[in-house]
Amino acid sequence: MEKRWSxxxxxxxxxxxxxxxxxxxxxxxxxxxxxxxxxIIEEIVRDMQHESKLTNLKADRFAELLLTYNWKARNVTVSxxxxxxxxxxxxxxxxxxxxxxxxxxxxxxxxxxNRENHLDVSIETADGEVRLFFDYxxxxxxxxxxxxxxxxxxxxxxxRFDHFSIHNDEMTVLINIHL
Amino acid sequence: MEKRWSxxxxxxxxxxxxxxxxxxxxxxxxxxxxxxxxxIIEEIVRDMQHESKLTNLKADRFAELLLTYNWKARNVTVSxxxxxxxxxxxxxxxxxxxxxxxxxxxxxxxxxxNRENHLDVSIETADGEVRLFFDYxxxxxxxxxxxxxxxxxxxxxxxRFDHFSIHNDEMTVLINIHL
Numbered sequence: 001m002e003k004r005w006s007x008x009x010x011x012x013x014x015x016x017x018x019x020x021x022x023x024x025x026x027x028x029x030x031x032x033x034x035x036x037x038x039x040i041i042e043e044i045v046r047d048m049q050h051e052s053k054l055t056n057l058k059a060d061r062f063a064e065l066l067l068t069y070n071w072k073a074r075n076v077t078v079s080x081x082x083x084x085x086x087x088x089x090x091x092x093x094x095x096x097x098x099x100x101x102x103x104x105x106x107x108x109x110x111x112x113x114n115r116e117n118h119l120d121v122s123i124e125t126a127d128g129e130v131r132l133f134f135d136y137x138x139x140x141x142x143x144x145x146x147x148x149x150x151x152x153x154x155x156x157x158x159x160r161f162d163h164f165s166i167h168n169d170e171m172t173v174l175i176n177i178h179l
Numbered sequence: 180m181e182k183r184w185s186x187x188x189x190x191x192x193x194x195x196x197x198x199x200x201x202x203x204x205x206x207x208x209x210x211x212x213x214x215x216x217x218x219i220i221e222e223i224v225r226d227m228q229h230e231s232k233l234t235n236l237k238a239d240r241f242a243e244l245l246l247t248y249n250w251k252a253r254n255v256t257v258s259x260x261x262x263x264x265x266x267x268x269x270x271x272x273x274x275x276x277x278x279x280x281x282x283x284x285x286x287x288x289x290x291x292x293n294r295e296n297h298l299d300v301s302i303e304t305a306d307g308e309v310r311l312f313f314d315y316x317x318x319x320x321x322x323x324x325x326x327x328x329x330x331x332x333x334x335x336x337x338x339r340f341d342h343f344s345i346h347n348d349e350m351t352v353l354i355n356i357h358l
Contacts (some may be wrong), residue, residue, distance in 0.1 A: 007243045008234055010189040015227055018197050025204065026220050029213065041205050048194055055187055064186045 005068060013071045053082035054123070057130075059089035061097040066121065069104070075111035076104070076138060077118050084125035087179050092158055096132075096177070099155045103134065103173070106149050112139035125179075131162075134173040146171060184247060192250045232261035233302070236309075238268035240276040245300065248283070254290035255283065255317060256297050263304035266358050271337055275311075275356070278334045282313065282352070285328050291318035304358075310341075313352040325350065 005013075021044055028036045054063045069078040089096065104119070111117035117138025124131045140146055143166050154161040155175060162174040184192075200223055207215045233242045248257040268275065283298070290296035296317025303310045319325055322345050333340040334354060341353035 005186050006239070007184050007189050007247060008239055010186050011193060011230070011246060012234060014190060014193040014197075015230060018193075019224070019227055022220060022223055026217075029216060029220075034208065034213075037208060038205075041201060041208075044201055045198070048198055051190070051194060055191065060185070060187055067190060068186060 003068075003072070005071075010068075013068070050080065050082050053086060054080065056086055057082070057089045057123070057125075059093035059096060061093050062089065062100065065097055065100060065104075075108050075113045075117055076136070077116075078104070078121065079118070080121040080123065082123045082125075087125040087128070087130055089130060089177065089179070092177050095155065095157065095159060099153070099159065102153055106146065106153075107136055107138075107171075110139065110141050110146055112141065115139050128179045130177040130179060132175045132177070134171075134175075136171040137169060140166065140169060140171060182247075182251070184250075189247075192247070229259065229261050232265060233259065235265055236261070236268045236302070236304075238272035238275060240272050241268065241279065244276055244279060244283075254287050254292045254296055255315070256295075257283070257300065258297070259300040259302065261302045261304075266304040266307070266309055268309060268356065268358070271356050274334065274336065274338060278332065278338065281332055285325065285332075286315055286317075286350075289318065289320050289325055291320065294318050307358045309356040309358060311354045311356070313350075313354075315350040316348060319345065319348060319350060 021040070024040055025037050028040065051067065054066060057063065066078060066080045107117070107119060115138060117136070119134060119136045119138075122131075122133040122135070124133070147164075147166055150164045150173065158177055160176045160178070162176055164171065164173040200219070203219055204216050207213075207219065230246065233245060236242065245257060245259045286296070286298060294317060296315070298313060298315045298317075301310075301312040301314070303312070326343075326345055329343045329352065337356055339355045339357070341355055343350065343352040
């Protein structure tokens, strides 16, 4: 699942993403929607702050997974946000990445490629703890299989499984890491 | 001289470069200089077309050298443009990169770090040939040493040395590659 990206590939994807943003600014400017342009710029700056905070968690493989996930053709798109005052996740990077890769793989199998499927990952640091909240909205082909998978794949050691819930087209999972 | 950049490092530099552009747009928008914003956007789109054309030359190491050069603290800043209908430089990538690295190293030694020193690389493809024009404006501490170096380091095999000239604070070199 994890691919090694070359510098040129990273730059190509980054360029593509940014040109989309620039086109959005350009289009709204052409319609004289200056207020909307300002909003878009604020959104871009906010997104970049999340990207920067994600990188600062020192979990490089985990950060790379989230930052590059949408660059390949997938059934599920992934977004993320990083809240709180930060922390050092480096000791948990490998385990967390492995578990997330497995979860993402499972969701790719559950998702119907003809529909929109989205996973939002919310990472919140506070009081020496990191809470990771996974909120998936999309097709769940087999809820029993997904539930059984989650029961079987509870993360170990320092990563604590808080709860999961599956309801119609939504799955939520909360895990905690004590830093 | 050549460093391996990680995905996160590439994204960090790319993010930094793009946020500068976004701030420039934001600043001009705040001053209601919509015309200037449109110019900046045109410049960005043009730069990205050059970046895309550089990547399409299939000389990955050479492209990476130019695209990442300014990410480290240097005495010399490097810019580039890619003109013409493109071509496949893959067979010459290693030799070209090696020679350019050596030239850039030499210029770093010639440049006074307390002044602005700039190298522009113009890459033009036409009629089965690539012309690379190097235009350096900046300090030349020892013109004789630089001239002797250029005489000694003329590229070999498929890369043909056309001419070089050193004049006060400027050096120009033209090389050709027959595809």
